[in-house]
Amino acid sequence: MATSATTxxxxxxxxxxRRRRIPRKATTEPLWVRxxxxxxxxxxxxxxxxxxxxxxxxxxxxxxxxxxxxALENPHAVSAIKLTLLTAAIVVPLxxxxxxxxxxxxxxxxxxxxxxLVTLIDLPLWVSPIVAGxxxxxxxxxxxxxxxxxxxxxxxxxxxxxxxxxxVIATLFVTFPFVARILIPLMQAQxxxxxxxxxxxxxxxxxxxxxxxxxxxxxxxFYGIILCNARAIGEFGAVSAVSGHIQGLTxxxxxxxxxxxxxxxxxxxxxxxxxxxxxxxxxxxxKSFFGWQAERQAKEALESTP
Amino acid sequence: MSVVIESIHKTFGRxxxxxxxxxxxxxxxxxxxxxxxxxxxxxxxxxxxxLEFPDDGPGNIFFHGTDVTERDAYERRAGFVFQxxxxxxxxxxxxxxxxxxxxxxxxxxxxxAEINARVNDLLGRVQLTQFAKRFPNTLSGGQRQRVALAxxxxxxPRVLLLDEPFxxxxxxxxxxxxxxxxxxxxxxxxxxxxxTHDQEEAFEVSDRVVILGEGRIQxxxxxxxxxxxxxxxxxxxxxGLDDESELLIPSPLHEGSRARELDAV
Amino acid sequence: xKFRALSLSPLRRAxxxxxxxxxxxxxxxxVTPACAAEEPDQILNASxxxxxxxxGDFSTAFSKHYKATAGKDVKVNLSFGGSxxxxxxxxxxxxxxxxxxxxxxxxxxxxxxxxxxxNWRTRLPDNAAPMTSTIAILVRKGNPKGIKDWADLVKPGxxxxxxxxKTSGNGRYTYLAAWAYTLxxxxxxxxxxxxxxxxxxxxxxxxxxxxxxxxxxxxxxxQGDALLSFENELLLITKKTNPGQYEIxxxxxxxxxxxxxxxxxTVVDARxxxxxxxxxxxxxxxxxGQRIAASHYYRPRxxxxxxxxxxxxxxxxxxxxxxxxxxxxxxxxxxxGDGGLFDQxxxxx
Numbered sequence: 059m060a061t062s063a064t065t066x067x068x069x070x071x072x073x074x075x076r077r078r079r080i081p082r083k084a085t086t087e088p089l090w091v092r093x094x095x096x097x098x099x100x101x102x103x104x105x106x107x108x109x110x111x112x113x114x115x116x117x118x119x120x121x122x123x124x125x126x127x128x129a130l131e132n133p134h135a136v137s138a139i140k141l142t143l144l145t146a147a148i149v150v151p152l153x154x155x156x157x158x159x160x161x162x163x164x165x166x167x168x169x170x171x172x173x174x175l176v177t178l179i180d181l182p183l184w185v186s187p188i189v190a191g192x193x194x195x196x197x198x199x200x201x202x203x204x205x206x207x208x209x210x211x212x213x214x215x216x217x218x219x220x221x222x223x224x225x226v227i228a229t230l231f232v233t234f235p236f237v238a239r240i241l242i243p244l245m246q247a248q249x250x251x252x253x254x255x256x257x258x259x260x261x262x263x264x265x266x267x268x269x270x271x272x273x274x275x276x277x278x279x280f281y282g283i284i285l286c287n288a289r290a291i292g293e294f295g296a297v298s299a300v301s302g303h304i305q306g307l308t309x310x311x312x313x314x315x316x317x318x319x320x321x322x323x324x325x326x327x328x329x330x331x332x333x334x335x336x337x338x339x340x341x342x343x344x345k346s347f348f349g350w351q352a353e354r355q356a357k358e359a360l361e362s363t364p
Numbered sequence: 365m366s367v368v369i370e371s372i373h374k375t376f377g378r379x380x381x382x383x384x385x386x387x388x389x390x391x392x393x394x395x396x397x398x399x400x401x402x403x404x405x406x407x408x409x410x411x412x413x414x415l416e417f418p419d420d421g422p423g424n425i426f427f428h429g430t431d432v433t434e435r436d437a438y439e440r441r442a443g444f445v446f447q448x449x450x451x452x453x454x455x456x457x458x459x460x461x462x463x464x465x466x467x468x469x470x471x472x473x474x475x476x477a478e479i480n481a482r483v484n485d486l487l488g489r490v491q492l493t494q495f496a497k498r499f500p501n502t503l504s505g506g507q508r509q510r511v512a513l514a515x516x517x518x519x520x521p522r523v524l525l526l527d528e529p530f531x532x533x534x535x536x537x538x539x540x541x542x543x544x545x546x547x548x549x550x551x552x553x554x555x556x557x558x559x560t561h562d563q564e565e566a567f568e569v570s571d572r573v574v575i576l577g578e579g580r581i582q583x584x585x586x587x588x589x590x591x592x593x594x595x596x597x598x599x600x601x602x603x604g605l606d607d608e609s610e611l612l613i614p615s616p617l618h619e620g621s622r623a624r625e626l627d628a629v
Numbered sequence: 630x631k632f633r634a635l636s637l638s639p640l641r642r643a644x645x646x647x648x649x650x651x652x653x654x655x656x657x658x659x660v661t662p663a664c665a666a667e668e669p670d671q672i673l674n675a676s677x678x679x680x681x682x683x684x685g686d687f688s689t690a691f692s693k694h695y696k697a698t699a700g701k702d703v704k705v706n707l708s709f710g711g712s713x714x715x716x717x718x719x720x721x722x723x724x725x726x727x728x729x730x731x732x733x734x735x736x737x738x739x740x741x742x743x744x745x746x747x748n749w750r751t752r753l754p755d756n757a758a759p760m761t762s763t764i765a766i767l768v769r770k771g772n773p774k775g776i777k778d779w780a781d782l783v784k785p786g787x788x789x790x791x792x793x794x795k796t797s798g799n800g801r802y803t804y805l806a807a808w809a810y811t812l813x814x815x816x817x818x819x820x821x822x823x824x825x826x827x828x829x830x831x832x833x834x835x836x837x838x839x840x841x842x843x844x845x846x847x848x849x850x851x852q853g854d855a856l857l858s859f860e861n862e863l864l865l866i867t868k869k870t871n872p873g874q875y876e877i878x879x880x881x882x883x884x885x886x887x888x889x890x891x892x893x894x895t896v897v898d899a900r901x902x903x904x905x906x907x908x909x910x911x912x913x914x915x916x917x918g919q920r921i922a923a924s925h926y927y928r929p930r931x932x933x934x935x936x937x938x939x940x941x942x943x944x945x946x947x948x949x950x951x952x953x954x955x956x957x958x959x960x961x962x963x964x965x966g967d968g969g970l971f972d973q974x975x976x977x978x
Contacts, residue, residue: 199721209722212899220723251450254415255512257437258444259464259519269467273454302723303715304673304708317709320678320841322870358453358501 114335118328129318129326130333137306138314138330141222145310146290149229153286157237158279162271165245166253176242182234191228191299195219220302225310228296233289237282240352244278245271247356277351284348288341292334365522365555366391368426372418374407381407382418383579389523391428392553394546396566399576400602405559408576409525412557414440427522443516447528449508451500457511458496461486464519486514489548506537517552526558530565538562542569563603567591575599669902671704672909675725675893677712679840679862683925684729690921691912695905703905711839712798719744719893726897726906729890729913731859732798733950733957736889749891758887759913760927763947764806766878767847767856767863774854778880779810782855783825788834790853792843794964794971798886799840801965803857804830804974806884808964809953813882827974848875859886864926864941877943885947888927 087095118126129135163169164176182190196202198218200209208215218224252274256266272279294312301308309317311330318327367389374382382404389395397405410416412425414437424433432440452460461483465474474482487493490510500508509529516524529545530538546569549556560566566573567587575582575590575598582602583595594600676684688705695703708715708725716735719725720742728745730736736757739745750757768776774787782789794800807829811822834853837843840862847856848871855878856863863877890910897903912918919929923938935942954960964970 195721201720201722212895213724214722219721220718251446251448252452254437255444255446255450255452255515256463256467257415258413258440258442259467259515260438260441261463261467262438265467269463270452302708302718303710304706307706308708317678317681321681321709322679322841322844322865 111335111339114328114331118325118332120328121325125325126329126332129323129329132326134305134309135314135326135330138309138311139333141225141307141309142291142311144222145226145229146287148226149233149290150283150287152230153233154237154279154283156234157239157241157282157286158275160238161241161245161275162267164242166250179235179238182232187232187293187295188299190231191296194224194228194231194296194300198224219300220304220308222308224300225297225308228300229290229293232293232296233286236286236289237279240278240282240285241275244275244352244356248274274355277348277355281345281348281352284341284344288338288345291337365428366426367412367428367523367555367557368424369408369412370424370426371421372408372411372423372425373421374404374411374416374418380579382411385423385581387574387581387584389555389557391555393571394549394556394558394569396570396573397557397559397576398561398563398566398573399582400561403576404579405561405576406527409527409557409559412523413437413442413444413525415444441519441522443519443521443524445509445512445516445524445526445529447531449500449505449512451508451511451515453500456497456499457492457503458483458487460500460511461515461518463515482518483514486518489517490514505533506541509533509541517554521554524554524556526556528559528561531560538565545569575602577602667901668905669900670702670905671706672726672902672906673706673708673724674727674729674909675708675710675715675719675723676729677715677731678709680729680731680925681707681709683922683927686925687913687918687921688909690917691909694912694915694917695908699908705909713738719896724896724900725893726900726902727890727892727910729888729910731886731888732801733887733889734798734961736891737958739891739893744893744895745891746894750889753890753910754914755930756887756889757891758889758930759918760888760922760929761947762859762861762886762888762927763883763945764803764857764880764886765860765863765883765943766880767858767866767875768854768878770874770876772876772878776855776878779807779825779829782807782857783828783832787832787855788853789829789832790835790837790843790847790856791830791833792840792858793836793838797837797839797843799843799859799862800836801961802859802884802886804964804971805950805954805960806880806882809884809948810880810882812953813948823970823974830974860928860942861926868926879943879945882946882948885949887949 086092118129130139160175160179164172185193197204198208198214199205200212202208208218214221216223218227252270253266256270261269292312293310294316297310298313298316301310301313303309303313303317305317311334315327315330315334318324318330367387369385369387372382372385374380385404385408397408399405407416411418414432414435418425418433424431426432427440427442452463455463462479465479465482468474484493484496487496490513492507492510492514495503495507495511500511503511513526513529530541533541542565549569558569570587572584572586573590574584577598582598583590585593590599590603591605594603594605599605674684674688684707688707692703692705695701708718708723710718712730712732712735715723715725715728715730716738719728719739728736728739733750736745736749740747740749746752753759766776766782768774774781774784776782776787781787791803792800794804804826807826808822811817811825812819814821835843835846837846840858843856843858844862844866846852848866860877863875867875867877890913892903892906892910894903897906913922914930916931916934919931919934920937923929923934923941926941928942929935929938950957950960954963962969
C-alpha cells in the first residue's frame with residue numbers, strides 16, 4: 059500500500075441522489091427568528107456603537123479642523139496624552155508579566171490557596187472602579203488607615219496619591235486580571251504535555267517557556283494585552299479618585315475630557331474623545347483578529363489530544 | 365546504561381501510588397511495566413524520567429551508577445515518548461526532532477550541519493523522510509508516534525522510556541509498531557522501559573516483565589517465567605491464569621526479526 | 630499534578646519587576662518635590678471645575694506680575710474638580726497651597742480639620758471672597774412664558790431646571806434665594822417660604838447633579854422653560870456659547886454667592902510657600918485680578934471695576950446667607966443635611 063498523507067477517515071460512501079431540501083440542524087431556529095435576532099443585534103450595534111462614534115467625530119469637527127487641532131495641541135491636552143501613554147506603557151507590560159506568571163503557576167502547579175488566587179485575580183473586575191480608587195485613598199490618604207506609615211510631617215513618604223505613581227497603581231489594579239484570565243483557561247486546555255516533552259529533551263525551564271509555551275499562547279496573549287491596553291487608556295473612575303486632577307501633571311485623557319466638558323469647552327472635549335474613539339476602534343479590530351486566532355489555537359489543542 | 369531503582373515511594377495526597385519499589389534494569393534490556401490502570405506504572409516511569417519526584421526518604425534512582433534522584437528532568441537524558449505524542453504543534457516534524465539538539469548549551473550543541481545530518485538519519489530510520497516539513501496535525505497517529513520516537517532518540521538518550529506508546533492506535537497498527545519496536549531495539553540495544561496495560565504486548569516485546577499492582581511490584585521475570593510461575597493471586601488474576609485452561613500467549617518476537625517496512629501506518 | 634520540574638522563577642521575576650517598576654515610576658515623576666529648603670517656585674491652586682479659564686488667566690497674570698515685582702519665575706499648577714471633591718482631596722493630603730472654591734462650606738471643612746486657620750474668613754477682606762455671583766433665571770429667546778420674577782416660576786405649567794441642592798452648591802443657592810425672596814415679601818414667614826420652595830421644586834422637571842448637568846439639560850436637551858443657575862454661567866451662555874438664543878431674567882431679589890479663597894495653612898507651612906501663596910491670593914483683589922474676574926462674568930468687589938462692567942451685572946438687591954440664614958453652617962444644617970428641610974420639600978413631590 060502506498061504511503062499516504064491523508065488522515066485515516068474513509069471516503070464518504072456514494073449516496074443515491076436525495077430530494078432537494080434545505081439542510082437544517084436540529085438546533086437551528088426558524089428563519090423569521092433568526093432574522094429578528096440579527097436585526098436586533100445590528101440595530102443595537104448601530105445605535106449604541108456607531109451613532110455615538112459618529113456624533114463624537116461630528117461634534118469635534120463642528121467648529122472646523124483648526125479648532126480640532128488647537129484642542130489637541132493645547133499643552134494640557136498634550137500632557138494628558140503623554141501621561142495616559144506613559145501609564146499604559148508601564149501597566150501593560152507589568153500586567154502581562156504578572157498574567158503569564160499567574161497563568162503558568164495556576165495551570166501547571168497545584169499548591170494550597172490556588173482557588174483563592176484565581177478568585178483574587180478576578181477581584182478587580184467585580185469592584186467598581188471608583189470604589190477601587192477610593193480604596194487607595196482610604197489606604198494611602200492623610201486621613202487614611204495607613205497614614206502613620208505613609209505620611210510624615212504633612213508630606214507623603216512615597217509619592218503615591220495625587221501623583222502619576224498613584225494613577226499607575228490604580229490603573230495597575232483595575233487592569234490586573236485581563237491577561238491572566240485569557241491565559242489561564244487557554245493554558246489549562248493546552249495542557250503541559252508539550253512542556254514536559256521539552257524538559258525530557260533537555261530544555262531548561264526558560265527554554266521550555268520561550269520555545270514551547272509562548273508560541274502556543276501567542277494569540278491569547280495578544281488578545282489579553284490589547285484588552286489590558288484599552289482599559290488602561292480609558293480608565294476613568296479609579297484614576298479620578300486618586301489623581302488630584304492637576305492640569306498638566308496628573309490629568310489623563312479621560313480626566314481632561316471631563317474637565318473640558320465641565321468648563322463648557324465642548325469641541326475640545328469631543329476632539330480628545332475622538333482620539334479615544336479611534337484607539338477604541340483599533341482595539342476592536344485587533345482584538346477580533348487575535349481573539350479569532352486564539353480560539354482557533356484552543357480548538358486545535360483540544361482536538362489534537364487523543 | 366543500567367537503571368537501578370531503590371525503595372521508591374510516591375503518594376499523591378492520601379493516595380499511595382507507589383510503595384517500596386525496587387527494580388534493576390540491565391543495560392540493553394527491554395523491560396515492560398505491566399499492570400492495570402491505577403497500578404502506578406506511569407507514575408514510576410515519570411519518576412524515572414524526572415517529571416515527578418519520589419517522596420522524601422530513602423528512595424534513589426541510579427543511571428549506570430550515577431545517582432540522579434535529585435536531578436531535574438532536563439539533566440537526565442532520559443528519552444520519553446508520551447502516550448499523547450506531545451509533539452510540538454507549532455513546529456515541523458524536522459524541528460520537533462531537532463529540538464533536543466538545538467536547546468543544548470553552546471558547549472555541547474552540534475553544528476547546524478551535524479544537526480541536519482542527525483535528524484535526516486533519524487527520519488530515515490523511522491521511515492518518515494518525506495514528512496520532514498510537515499506539521500504534526502497533518503500526520504496520522506502512527507506517524508506521529510514515530511516522530512515522537514525519533515525526537516526522543518535524537519538526544520542520544522541513556523535510557524528510553526515509553527508511556528503506553530501504542531495506546532491510542534488501532535489494533536492492527538499497534539501490532540505492526542510493536543514488532544517494529546522490538547526490531548528497532550535489537551538494532552540499538554538501548555536500555556528501554558515501556559509501560560503498558562496490554563499483556564500481549566508486554567509479553568511479545570519485552571525481555572522481562574515487571575507486573576505492578578496496587579502500587580507494588582507483584583512479580584518480575586521473563587515472560588516465560590511469569591507465565592509458568594505466577595507469583596501470587598494478583599498476577600494470576602491479572603494474567604487471566606485463574607481458570608486452568610492454557611492461555612495462548614504468543615511467543616516473543618526476539619530472534620531473527622529485522623526492521624519491517626511500515627507502509628500502512 | 631505536581632510539577633516541580635519547572636521552577637517558580639517566572640513568578641518571582643514578575644514580583645521583582647513590578648516592585649522595580651513602581652519604584653522607578655514614583656521616583657521618575659514626582660509632582661511635589663520632596664524637600665523645600667528655600668521658598669518653592671511652584672504652588673498648587675485647587676479650584677472648582679467651571680473656574681478653569683478664570684484661574685488659568687489669573688495665574689498667568691499673577692506669574693507675570695510676580696516676575697516683574699519680585700524678580701522670580703513662579704509656576705502655578707492648577708487642579709480642577711468638583712468643589713467638595715477638591716476639599717476632600719486636600720484632606721487626604723493633596724498638596725494644594727491655595728484653595729479657591731465656590732462655596733464657603735468647602736473651606737469650612739478644611740478649617741474644621743485644622744488644615745486652614747480658623748480665622749480664614751477674616752484675615753482677608755470681604756469675607757475672603759474676592760468675587761461674587763448670584764442666581765438668575767435663563768429663559769428661551771422671546772421669553773415665551775413671560776417670566777419676570779420668582780412668583781412666575783411657581784405658576785402651573787412652567788417647567789424648571791435646577792441642580793440638586795443635595796449635591797450642588799449652585800442648587801443650594803437657588804433654594805436659599807427663593808426662600809429669602811418669600812421672607813422678604815409682605816407677610817412672608819418661614820412656613821410660607823417652605824411652601825413656596827416646595828411649589829418651586831414641584832415645577833422642576835429635572836434635578837441634575839451639578840450646574841453643568843443642568844445647563845446641558847436646558848440647552849442641549851431642550852428641557853424646561855427656565856434654568857436657574859449662577860449668573861456667571863448664564864452670562865457665559867448668552868455671551869459666548871449660545872449668543873442670541875437665550876435671555877437672562879433677573880428676579881427682584883436674589884442671593885449673594887461669595888466665592889471664597891484661602892491659603893491652606895498646613896501645606897504652606899510644610900512647604901515654606903506661605904509668602905508666595907498669600908501673594909497669589911491677595912492678587913485677586915488687585916485691579917488686574919478684579920478685571921479678570923469680571924471678564925469671566927464674576928462680580929468684582931472693586932467698586933470702580935464693577936462700575937466699568939455694570940452692563941453685565943444687573944443691579945438688584947442681593948441678600949447674604951449670613952444675614953438671612955445666620956451663616957452657612959447653620960443654613961446647611963437646617964436645610965441640606967440629612968432630614969433637613971429640603972428632604973421634606975422634595976418628598977412632598
